[in-house]
Amino acid sequence: MSIRSDAYDICKLIWDSPSREYLKSLLLKLQASEAGYLARGQRAQILSFLIIDQRKPELEKKLHPLHIVPLKDEERILLSNAHRQIVQLNKECIASLSPKLPQCIKSIDPYVKFGYEQLPVGVEYDILTEKTIEKMAASFSKHPAIEVVLHSMLPDTTKMTEGKYAESVLTISETLFKAGVFDAPSDFQRILFSQAKDSIQRIIARHITALTCIQASLSVLDQLVYQAILSNKLPLLDKNNIIEIGQMSKNLVGNGLSLLYQPGEQLVMSNICDIVLVKSEALGLPLGQLWKVEAVHHEYSQEFGSSEELTLREVDENLNPFGHLLEHI
Amino acid sequence: MSDVVYINSENAVKDQWNLLAQYAYPTNIVRYLQQHGFADSKKLAEYVAGCFRQSEAYFVAAENSPIDISPLLQYYGAVTLLAGASAMIRGTQLTIKGHGMTLNASNIKRIADAQVIPRGKGALQQFTDIFSPGCSFANGEPWTMEEILGSVPDLKQDFETCYQEAIPYAIPIEIVKRDRGSLERISKKDLARFKVPEDALANIENLLQSYLVPEHTNQYIILHRKIKSPEIGTYSLFNQKHLQIAHSKKAKKLTLSQIINMFMGMFSLGFLSRYHPEFWNPFVRSDETGELLLVEKFIAVCQRYFPNLVLNEIQQSRIQFVNKTKGILDLSISSSSEDSKQGFLKVRGISKGKIL
Numbered sequence: 100m101s102i103r104s105d106a107y108d109i110c111k112l113i114w115d116s117p118s119r120e121y122l123k124s125l126l127l128k129l130q131a132s133e134a135g136y137l138a139r140g141q142r143a144q145i146l147s148f149l150i151i152d153q154r155k156p157e158l159e160k161k162l163h164p165l166h167i168v169p170l171k172d173e174e175r176i177l178l179s180n181a182h183r184q185i186v187q188l189n190k191e192c193i194a195s196l197s198p199k200l201p202q203c204i205k206s207i208d209p210y211v212k213f214g215y216e217q218l219p220v221g222v223e224y225d226i227l228t229e230k231t232i233e234k235m236a237a238s239f240s241k242h243p244a245i246e247v248v249l250h251s252m253l254p255d256t257t258k259m260t261e262g263k264y265a266e267s268v269l270t271i272s273e274t275l276f277k278a279g280v281f282d283a284p285s286d287f288q289r290i291l292f293s294q295a296k297d298s299i300q301r302i303i304a305r306h307i308t309a310l311t312c313i314q315a316s317l318s319v320l321d322q323l324v325y326q327a328i329l330s331n332k333l334p335l336l337d338k339n340n341i342i343e344i345g346q347m348s349k350n351l352v353g354n355g356l357s358l359l360y361q362p363g364e365q366l367v368m369s370n371i372c373d374i375v376l377v378k379s380e381a382l383g384l385p386l387g388q389l390w391k392v393e394a395v396h397h398e399y400s401q402e403f404g405s406s407e408e409l410t411l412r413e414v415d416e417n418l419n420p421f422g423h424l425l426e427h428i
Numbered sequence: 429m430s431d432v433v434y435i436n437s438e439n440a441v442k443d444q445w446n447l448l449a450q451y452a453y454p455t456n457i458v459r460y461l462q463q464h465g466f467a468d469s470k471k472l473a474e475y476v477a478g479c480f481r482q483s484e485a486y487f488v489a490a491e492n493s494p495i496d497i498s499p500l501l502q503y504y505g506a507v508t509l510l511a512g513a514s515a516m517i518r519g520t521q522l523t524i525k526g527h528g529m530t531l532n533a534s535n536i537k538r539i540a541d542a543q544v545i546p547r548g549k550g551a552l553q554q555f556t557d558i559f560s561p562g563c564s565f566a567n568g569e570p571w572t573m574e575e576i577l578g579s580v581p582d583l584k585q586d587f588e589t590c591y592q593e594a595i596p597y598a599i600p601i602e603i604v605k606r607d608r609g610s611l612e613r614i615s616k617k618d619l620a621r622f623k624v625p626e627d628a629l630a631n632i633e634n635l636l637q638s639y640l641v642p643e644h645t646n647q648y649i650i651l652h653r654k655i656k657s658p659e660i661g662t663y664s665l666f667n668q669k670h671l672q673i674a675h676s677k678k679a680k681k682l683t684l685s686q687i688i689n690m691f692m693g694m695f696s697l698g699f700l701s702r703y704h705p706e707f708w709n710p711f712v713r714s715d716e717t718g719e720l721l722l723v724e725k726f727i728a729v730c731q732r733y734f735p736n737l738v739l740n741e742i743q744q745s746r747i748q749f750v751n752k753t754k755g756i757l758d759l760s761i762s763s764s765s766e767d768s769k770q771g772f773l774k775v776r777g778i779s780k781g782k783i784l
Contacts (some may be wrong), residue, residue: 116697303429325629338654338655338657339640339641342611342640342652343609359608361652362640379655398608400645401645401648403604403611404613404643404650406608
């Protein structure tokens with residue numbers, strides 16, 4: 100069993116959740132609206148719609164003549180509860196870190212960067228039961244990055260403030276994203292090749308990198324939960340929609356891939372942060388790996404039809420898109 | 429057979445026969461048989477050599493004869509060439525009794541109405557087993573010349589001009605090579621004879637095994653090849669790809685190779701001219717419909733392309749005669765985008781192995 104297979108299991112439980120259909124139909128309605136267009140840019144799953152709802156006056160003023168239909172109270176509560184459960188899931192997953200390094204918790208919250216006001220509380224709609232959260236948390240607690248964090252605590256790191264942790268993790272996340280899926284940031288290469296494994300600088304880098312990996316894995320988990328609410332199937336890229344495999348890179352951060360596919364029934368369109376399943380023997384990798392979408396380039400014309408080029412980063416069995424980095428740092 | 433071999437030539441007819449003529453020499457035939465794992469036999473080598481020599485003679489005679497008799501000479505050239513090529517490909521001489529087809533031309537008003545009727549396990553089916561594998565003719569189920577002419581890619585335009593209501597069986601494809609994924613497309617104008625484009629697509633065998641789901645735009649049907657899928661379709665004399673619409677025969681779909689389709693057409697015209705002069709003579713002397721133009725073009729295409737297609741089968745590559753300047757390697761055009769696409773899977777970065 101792996102964190103990934105346990106995540107699949109909770110996705111299956113979500114399909115059977117009594118609240119799922121109501122939430123699904125609401126999310127599909129919102130996705131098709133102006134709010135849906137704006138939400139795609141937020142990349143915060145359910146929280147995106149709540150943020151847009153809260154920022155409605157400001158956004159309408161800024162994006163005139165855009166009109167955002169406000170959420171009804173019941174809808175707001177439904178979304179809030181669902182999001183709160185996802186946040187709860189994240190908290191439980193990293194519970195083993197809280198007592199030993201409380202100041203790092205905020206840095207690995209995937210939603211910390213999104214400022215939002217207190218969400219309304221109302222009738223409970225359970226998407227994730229307590230038992231489901233417990234099971235997933237037990238599995239996630241075995242994430243190798245958690246152990247790395249705990250084993251790389253130095254006097255220097257324990258003195259780090261909550262803000263410093265958040266800033267450090269954010270910097271590393273952005274550096275990795277900017278380097279793209281095909282290259283490792285030069286800073287990492289320099290540390291790996293010039294610093295001994297037990298050097299202070301390398302240990303600190305390992306410590307912050309491991310936290311970044313935990314945050315990235317939680318983001319993937321949250322995205323899988325979100326996608327499970329919306330669909331019983333992961334978006335699939337295989338011989339029936341892949342047009343061409345482009346560049347592939349196996350670097351010290353992870354595996355990167357670009358491919359071109361034809362949108363259709365199997366996969367209508369992709370968004371950044373979506374998790375997709377790729378089954379292609381042409382890759383020379385085990386079939387059915389999960390990949391995170393990092394860039395999308397859509398093209399349509401009367402002459403050439405429609406196609407989407409995806410830039411993907413592989414997600415390992417711990418839901419970690421930076422698996423190689425964790426291994427080598 | 430998608431490997432294309434380009435051969436520079438100023439006279440494709442002459443050069444294709446020069447290539448075929450190497451099999452008019454027993455030494456070369458024995459070498460071919462050995463290379464393909466067959467026991468060499470002097471008798472077989474002489475048989476093959478004789479077939480290739482006779483075939484060329486028949487084709488040359490057809491080229492230099494009036495249309496009154498040229499179709500029959502061309503058919504003899506075709507049947508002899510297929511007999512020789514079959515013996516090489518199979519490593520043994522086929523036992524052939526009869527043409528394996530008859531012609532029904534009673535009371536026809538147009539060439540298009542003449543019918544070729546497959547019969548038993550004669551030459552037609554035996555050659556089909558080799559040059560159009562998987563196609564099994566229904567005994568007695570007729571094939572009209574309209575179907576046969578409509579299946580020749582190089583005749584599409586002339587066919588549609590001649591027969592205003594007829595449906596073509598070869599659909600031209602445009603291959604578009606781009607940095608971001610090559611594609612193939614069908615112009616909807618080329619499907620104008622079909623009530624809806626889906627009628628044509630539904631009758632292309634193995635379409636969905638080879639291509640992703642076709643995408644319709646206002647002007648085109650866009651087709652993307654599936655990765656590592658077998659190629660379907662056929663190529664015209666000028667190297668344009670065509671998809672073939674299957675023929676429905678006794679509830680079965682049949683997609684013939686161009687070799688077999690042309691072979692049936694040559695048989696039909698050969699026997700029509702030889703055994704139905706009461707129709708053929710007035711047709712070639714005073715046709716008023718323009719059908720003669722189409723027939724002449726069919727004969728010309730067969731004269732040029734049929735031996736080429738047989739050569740392709742023997743050499744297992746698509747031989748394309750071109751006329752280009754040789755000896756210049758032009759690197760002045762930027763190849764950066766090509767570089768990124770070449771090497772289907774381009775692996776970059778530092779491998780895990782190197783780090784450890």
